[in-house]
Amino acid sequence: MDAQVATSTHTVPRMTAGVGAKVVARDCNVFYGEKHAIKMLNVDIPDRSVTSFIGPSGCGKSTFLRCINRMNDTIPICRVTGTINIDNRDIYDPSLDVVQLRARVGMVFQKPNPFPKSIYDNVAYGPRIHGLAQSKAEMDEIVMTSLEKAGLLKEVKDRLLESGTGLSGGQQQRLCIARAIAVSPEVILMDEPCSALDPIATAKIEELIDELRSNYCIIIVTHSMQQAARVSQRTAFFHLGTLVEEGETSQIFTNPQDKRTQDYITGRFG
């Protein structure tokens, strides 16, 4: 990893690659057909912390997030160059199985999207297809633990067999988080997880993110700078497909190095 950092000649500012760096992107470019959506992106994301991506709409932060679990593969015109490593392993290596990658890199989407099945089945689906449980008891254990970690167990333990779509928006989103952590991922990607929720549900999710931080590498895309400031240890500011500035959240918000960052966080544009 040190060698990689040393050979990189790019001038884009980046964090110092700490010991805990989990996700490392080098010279990453993303194209949608002709459109150059992400330009020469370099970033190191540490393990067991929350990193937030901020920036105006269309700046490429969601696109990059979706590159980390190769969700962009489903878009036929999307093309990725450069390398993205997780634990020093290139995730775009042809010999790597994308399905196994996605089991290691969980994702929570902007709109809560539980399966139209029971709450239990929603959480059990991932462990089931990956064969994580040998018996019904083990599966119950996984489901209960995941719901517990997502802070949902107290609210739903009496109606595990009811449809997941019958929950409130915030509960649905926490169910999606439970579903994501049920397969014990190493990285959890969250694409604006609170943008469809009311402030109370948002507060609960943020609290949950803070608790999960101790076990996972969490990357969150958000439009709310307050949220970024509240939940994340590190913040990356994207603009027009480039990573403008990345660093300690407190430093980004109090002492930004780049004028664009300063303008954005002070509300001058975006």
Added chain:
Amino acid sequence: MTDISAPNAMGVAKQRRVDVTSAAAQARVRARYRSEARFKTYGLLALGITTVFVGVLLSDILLRGLPSFWQHRLVLDVPVAADAFGPPGKADVAAIRGGDYFPITKAALANAIPGIESRSAEKQLNRLLSTGAPDELRERLAANPALIGKTVKVPLLLSDDADLYFKGGETAIVKRAPRGIATPSGVNGEITVLTASNDFSDELITIKRALAAAAARTQFESNRLLKSPDKANQTRGTELAAEAKNLSTRAELSRGEEVLDDKVPSVLIEINGGLVKANKLGDSSITGEVLLPLKSTAEAKPADWKIVTFVTPEANRKVTDQEVAFLERLRSNGAVENVFNWRFFTAGDSREPELAGVRGALVGTALTLFVTLILCLPIGVGAAVYLEEFAPKNRFTDLVEVNINNLAAVPSIVFGLLGLAVFLNFFGLPRSAPLVGGLVLALLVLPTIIIAGRAALRSVPPSIKEAALGVGASHQQAIFHHVLPLAMPGIMTGTIIGMAHALGETAPLLMIGMIAFIVDVPQSFVESATVMPVQIYLWSDLPEKAFQAKTAGAIIVLLGFLFLMNGMAIWLRKRFERRW
């Protein structure tokens, strides 16, 4: 970076407010309301017209078809001779099934209406029964041979004409009490009945009026034909002119006896337990033949005899006066029953309307649709899933897509020709078989299912697929575990609508020979069969009046089938619809 400095030049623009008070604005509002009201009226009008048409159509079909679900039978005491099927006590089931039942039913009818002497009357009496009349008797005897030698009370099926007579509309029967005492001259054969009063003058006037009307009609027809340049028409016109002259002469003659024929209403006399049909009608006497034998030649008081008129002339009816006399007698004896026509649902086709049923066509339809469904559903859903979710987007798949859409619009007869050329001529599959019918209809329904299936798959929100991919499901797992189950109600609806379309399809089946007259109910996929719409088409072509009702009855059955299928589609959609 240019968008950082946001220009703030809005202040200089002149502010435009929506004007709500001026006359022009109010006129605009009124115009908007008028336009909305107009649109609503058009909609209601269209709805009303549609409802009226559908209502007329349905009520017409029901009115015509429902009588065919009931049928009249004669319940008679049938004496079965001990030696009817070989030596007494030795009859086996084969002999009973193959036996000649005509003498048995004939004897039963003779018991029911005793005293018939003339051969022609006897013939007409026997003609009242259907050729399938002894079916029920045969079944009972075969099931219980001990009944042989006894008298069995059993329902016998009436012929279609007799059945139609009881269903009504053949002729009105008017009965009138006379004033004089009547004296018949005999009990059977040709007799004269004299009355002490001029009881028949009213009938004579009616007959004269009918003759005058007939004369006018004939004259009009003759004039029309005489104007025609055609030689044959001229000849016929001259004939009719002579006939009209004859009729008007008869109508004008005020005195004397009138000879009645089958073109004027029939006049009959009910006397001494018998019925006499007038051939010659005078003011106070009639001469005619006995239709139902009299008990005696005793004088009858005015209260004891009646003058009966069958208003419709005999020539305009399917049943003769003699037959009406028999049927009315049987009805007054309580031997006629009207029961639900189970045979309509249990029998195959027949040339006799009272024996014909839709079972053969229903089973043929079921077999054909089964083949269609078995082929269509897996292939159609598979094609839809592949094209929608897996196929690369290139020229070739575009071509396939365009062709599938085009196939849905190909006239069905073309599929019939294809079936004829490929399945029958090339592969040598059996003609008229449900297998081939199902194959052809599958070709017809496949595009519908594929298009409906793709639409259903597309309507599943992509977030569900993303969610599955997000927890590490493969593309295939995401589709088969989540997308396809959610699309299933839509696919089922499309399939059932496609099947309903196939159910009503006739043209392609004509090409592969499913239009044959098939009596037996098909037992397998390769036996000759026919289907409901073809059966309707076949029956609608037949001349017997009773088949009109059968046609409408078969249409009701087909529509019932359709409603059932569409109801199932709605139920499936409601039952499995998921919201997210």
